[in-house]
Amino acid sequence: MNGIRTLLAAAVAAAATAGVIAADAPLTAQQQHGRKVFDIKCLPCHGPGMWGTNALARRMPLDKAELEKRTDLNAVMVKTLMRVGIGSMPPIRKTEVDDADADAIAAYLTRNSPR
Ligand code: HEC
Numbered sequence: 612m613n614g615i616r617t618l619l620a621a622a623v624a625a626a627a628t629a630g631v632i633a634a635d636a637p638l639t640a641q642q643q644h645g646r647k648v649f650d651i652k653c654l655p656c657h658g659p660g661m662w663g664t665n666a667l668a669r670r671m672p673l674d675k676a677e678l679e680k681r682t683d684l685n686a687v688m689v690k691t692l693m694r695v696g697i698g699s700m701p702p703i704r705k706t707e708v709d710d711a712d713a714d715a716i717a718a719y720l721t722r723n724s725p726r
Contacts, residue, residue, distance in 0.1 A: 645719030
C-alpha cells in the first residue's frame with residue numbers, strides 16, 4: 612500500500628519538475644487580495660474568451676493568453692502597463708486601482724513567474 616503511495620508521490624513530483632503539472636503554491640495574503648481585485652477590475656477583459664484575452668491570443672497561444680495562467684510576467688511590467696495602458700487597453704488610474712492594490716495584483720499575476 613505504502614509502496615504505491617510513494618510511487619504515486621514520486622510520479623507527481625517528477626511531473627511537476629518536468630513542468631507537466633503547474634505546482635501552484637498556496638497564495639500569500641497579498642496574492643489573495645490581488646486575486647480579488649483582479650476579479651473585479653481585470654477579469655471582465657482578461658477572463659477566458661474576453662476581449663483582452665482574445666487580443667493577447669493574436670501574439671501568443673490561446674492557453675497562455677489569460678493573464679492568470681502566465682508564467683512569464685514581471686511585477687514592474689504589469690504595474691507599468693496598468694498605468695500607461697497598452698494597445699487597446701486603457702490606462703488604469705490610481706482612483707480605480709490604488710498603488711497597494713496594483714502591487715497586490717502584480718504579486719498575484721507573477722506568482723508562477725521566475726523572480
Ligand atoms: C477594458 C478592457 C481591459 C481591462 C479592464 C484591463 N485590460 Fe489589460 N489588456 C486589455 C487588452 C485589449 C490588452 C491587449 C492590448 C494589445 O496588445 O493590443 C491588454 C493587455 C494587458 C497586459 C499586457 C500583457 C502582455 O503580455 O503584453 C497586461 C499586463 C494587462 N493587460 C494587465 C491588466 C490588469 C492588471 C488589469 C486590471 C487592473 C487589466 N489589464 C485590465 C484590456 C483590458
